[in-house]
Amino acid sequence: MVQMRKWRPLLKLDEDSRQASYRQIAEGLVNAILEGRLAPGTLLPGTREMAQLLDVNRKTVILAYEEAMTKGWLISEPRRGTFVNAQLAPKPTPSSAQQSFAPQLLEQPVVPYFTHNAQVVALQRRHGALFFDNGTSDHRLLPQAVLHRYYRHALRNSFASNTVRYGSEGTGYHLRCALAEMLRNNRGLTVNAENICLTQGTQMSLYLSASLLLKPGDVVLVERLSYPPAWEIFRKLGAQLVTVDIDDEGCRTDQIDRLCREHNVRMIYLTPHHQFPTTVSLHAARRQHLLALAAQHDFCVIEEDYDHEYHFSGRPYLPLASDRAQRHVIYIGSLSKVLGSTFRCSYIVAPTHVIEALQRNAALMLGDADAVAQAMLADLINDGELKKHLRRVSKEYLARRTVLRDCLDTAFGARIQVREPEGGLALWVRFEEEMDVDRLVDTALDHGLVVRSGRQFSPNDQPENALRLGFASLDRDEIQQATQRLAQAMKAMGTR
Numbered sequence: 001m002v003q004m005r006k007w008r009p010l011l012k013l014d015e016d017s018r019q020a021s022y023r024q025i026a027e028g029l030v031n032a033i034l035e036g037r038l039a040p041g042t043l044l045p046g047t048r049e050m051a052q053l054l055d056v057n058r059k060t061v062i063l064a065y066e067e068a069m070t071k072g073w074l075i076s077e078p079r080r081g082t083f084v085n086a087q088l089a090p091k092p093t094p095s096s097a098q099q100s101f102a103p104q105l106l107e108q109p110v111v112p113y114f115t116h117n118a119q120v121v122a123l124q125r126r127h128g129a130l131f132f133d134n135g136t137s138d139h140r141l142l143p144q145a146v147l148h149r150y151y152r153h154a155l156r157n158s159f160a161s162n163t164v165r166y167g168s169e170g171t172g173y174h175l176r177c178a179l180a181e182m183l184r185n186n187r188g189l190t191v192n193a194e195n196i197c198l199t200q201g202t203q204m205s206l207y208l209s210a211s212l213l214l215k216p217g218d219v220v221l222v223e224r225l226s227y228p229p230a231w232e233i234f235r236k237l238g239a240q241l242v243t244v245d246i247d248d249e250g251c252r253t254d255q256i257d258r259l260c261r262e263h264n265v266r267m268i269y270l271t272p273h274h275q276f277p278t279t280v281s282l283h284a285a286r287r288q289h290l291l292a293l294a295a296q297h298d299f300c301v302i303e304e305d306y307d308h309e310y311h312f313s314g315r316p317y318l319p320l321a322s323d324r325a326q327r328h329v330i331y332i333g334s335l336s337k338v339l340g341s342t343f344r345c346s347y348i349v350a351p352t353h354v355i356e357a358l359q360r361n362a363a364l365m366l367g368d369a370d371a372v373a374q375a376m377l378a379d380l381i382n383d384g385e386l387k388k389h390l391r392r393v394s395k396e397y398l399a400r401r402t403v404l405r406d407c408l409d410t411a412f413g414a415r416i417q418v419r420e421p422e423g424g425l426a427l428w429v430r431f432e433e434e435m436d437v438d439r440l441v442d443t444a445l446d447h448g449l450v451v452r453s454g455r456q457f458s459p460n461d462q463p464e465n466a467l468r469l470g471f472a473s474l475d476r477d478e479i480q481q482a483t484q485r486l487a488q489a490m491k492a493m494g495t496r
Contacts, residue, residue, distance in 0.1 A: 007045065007053045010037065021056055025064035030073050033084055041086040044074070113228035113456045130482040132451040134277070135307065135426035135470035139340045141393050146385055147376075154375035171374040172198055178381040179347055187308065188322035189331065191349055197358040198369060200344040202306060203229045205332045208358050208365075209348055210267070213300055214239050218266040221259060223251055225457045225464065227276045227304070230269050239266075241459050248419070250275055250282030253289040260297040268294075269302045273317055276306065277457045277468040278428045279421035281317055291320060294328035301329045307337045309390050310472075311423030312398050321349060330354065335377065337425065338390060345377055397425060397472045400479060404471040407483035412490075425472035431465045436493070438463065440486075443493055449485040 011028040013021055032038040044050065047065060051058040065082055068074040076082050158171070176193035183189040199205045206229070214220065216238025222231050224243045231241055242259055245252040251270060259265060270290075272282035282290075294301050303320045311317075321331035331349040339345075348358055380386045404427060408418060417430045431437055441453045454464030471479055 007050065011054060013054065013056070022060045022063035022067065025054070025056075025061065026067040029064070029068050030071075033073055033088065036090075038084050040084050040088045040090055042084040044082045044084070046081060111228060111232055112461070113452075114232075126448070129448050129450065130474065130478060130485065132449070132467070132482055132486075133470040133473055134452070134468060135337075135424060136473045137337055137340050137393070137397075137425065138473045138475070139342070140475075141396065142340060143385070143389055146380075146389075150376045150379055150385070151372065154372045154379065158372045158375060171371040171378070172369060175345075175374045175378040175381075176347075178378040182381055182386075183333075183349065187305075187316075188318040189349060190322075190324060194352045195349055195355060197348040197350070197355045197362060198374070199346045199348065199362060200366060200369070202304065202332060202334050202336070202346045203233065204365070205334075205346045205348050206230050206269075206302070206304070207233050208361055209302055209330050209332065209350075210234055210237055210239075212354070212357055212361065213267055219263040221256060221265055221268040221299075222459055223270065223275065224459075225275075225277055225454070226269070226459060227271065228456060228459075230304070231459045234267075234269070243459055244268075246275060246278060246280065248280060250280050250286055251290070253286045253293065256290065256293050257297075260293065260299065265297060265299045267300045267302060269304070270320075271304050271306060272320060273305050273308055273311075274421060274424035276304075277426070277454070278419075278466075279424045279426060280419070280428075281422050284317075287317075287320060287323075291323055291326050291328070294326070299328065302332065303329050304332045306334060307424050308333065309338055310394060310397060310425055312394070312401070313422040316423065327351075335386075338386060339377075343373065343377065345373070400471045400474065400476060401427065403476045404469065404479050404483065407480055408469075411483050411487035426468050426470040429467050429469055431467075433465060435465055435490075437465050437467060439493060440489055441467075444486055444489040446492070447485040447488050449482055449489065451486065 010032050011025050013024050017024060029038065029044075033040075044065075045053060047058050047061045051061045054061070065074060065076075069076060069082075073085055073088070074082055075085050161170075173193055176196040176198060179196055180192050183191055197205075197208070199208060210220075210233055214234065214237045218239050219242055220231075220234045220239040221242050221244050222234070223246050225246065234241060240263075242263060242265075244255050244259065250272060256265075256268065268290075270282070272287065274281060290301065293299075301320060305319055308316060308319070319329075319331055320326065321329040323329075332346065333349070334346040335343060336346070348355070350358070405418060405420075408416060408427075408429060412431075415432045415435065418427055421427065431440075438453050438455060441451055444451055451467055451469065454466035454468070455461065457468070458464055474482060
């Protein structure tokens with residue numbers, strides 16, 4: 001009777017379970033050992049006796065014991081019986097028991113750009129919430145029928161050529177050739193496929209490039225307002241950040257000269273085409289001055305050209321990397337602003353010896369890329385479908401920018417200043433000094449609107465009475481509603 005009271009609850013069988021009875025018994029034994037109810041060295045009943053106790057066939061018990069012995073939980077000793085393996089570590093006593101696994105981590109500073117309070121998280125799940133993002137494209141405008149057709153074609157060819165199985169070396173080269181031709185024709189870069197390293201996003205491109213250049217203690221120049229993931233990557237690599245001011249002509253290159261005399265500058269990170277977040281374009285004279293300073297002080301320029309395709313006033317500026325005399329620029333571009341974040345295709349353009357080193361490091365992080373997606377993207381570029389899509393959506397995005405500008409003028413009037421950018425998918429809106437923009441952002445959440453405070457773009461966490469309002473991902477009605485919600489938030493603060 002004592003044996004029955006012990007073993008039946010311990011190895012309770014579920015008759016409705018789809019799992020075989022012997023497996024249930026084996027798992028029951030293992031769980032009892034793990035939980036400390038069966039200590040190492042415990043003698044188990046013989047198979048005949050256990051079968052009687054559990055009211056099962058003896059063969060079922062034999063199979064269960066064999067299963068547990070095969071995995072090392074039980075051992076069988078001739079003429080002695082079956083035992084819980086004595087070499088198993090005993091379960092810790094309550095006095096010495098450890099808490100759940102919690103390895104000691106390096107201290108991680110809180111970066112506001114990457115954190116969301118509970119209210120933001122709840123709002124993101126709510127139907128009807130609106131978002132002024134940083135300037136992403138609208139997935140709803142993608143040519144779905146075209147994408148479906150090209151993906152099916154790429155998938156069919158990938159199976160036929162077996163490139164799905166053997167990786168993406170061929171499709172990667174095909175895409176790099178297509179990107180090289182696009183960069184030569186549209187951006188004036190003298191490059192070929194050997195000058196391009198493919199990655200799966202701009203931040204990965206930044207990390208790969210920076211990790212190749214930086215060692216702890218190196219000085220990196222960033223603009224006073226900049227892209228938070230970039231300067232957090234540099235900090236993670238041990239770099240010391242020094243800020244450079246920006247004005248209506250872009251980065252203050254006169255300050256760069258002085259800072260290079262005060263510090264051993266290793267690198268500068270810029271978004272010169274449409275400065276992030278202020279949208280100002282770096283003027284021609286400063287571009288030439290910057291390249292001359294890079295040659296004089298021997299620092300590297302990381303040029304991120306995140307939305308080159310969207311330039312509404314005249315012809316786009318050619319990248320710094322297009323200057324044939326320069327030897328100091330690493331260029332980073334992406335297709336995400338064209339096709340949306342679903343298609344993770346970024347690229348780094350640099351001299352061949354740099355690309356070779358980047359690709360070795362990328363192989364450690366990425367392995368083989370998506371061969372089908374690479375083939376599809378290459379075909380979209382080569383067949384002109386990407387350019388056709390850009391022409392269509394650029395007209396719509398320009399119209400949306402006009403709607404946002406009109407809505408802001410109506411809602412806020414003289415309380416804001418909006419500098420008309422030459423391009424890009426966002427407006428930089430500066431408020432009067434009396435406005436507490438951080439509080440406005442918090443109040444907007446109560447009205448179903450998410451928007452980032454200008455402070456989040458400051459590497460030094462300095463207050464900034466401005467907002468970056470991305471307009472491309474909202475349709476015209478949504479832009480009107482979002483602007484009204486922002487105005488309601490200001491009114492709720494008691495601001496006149």
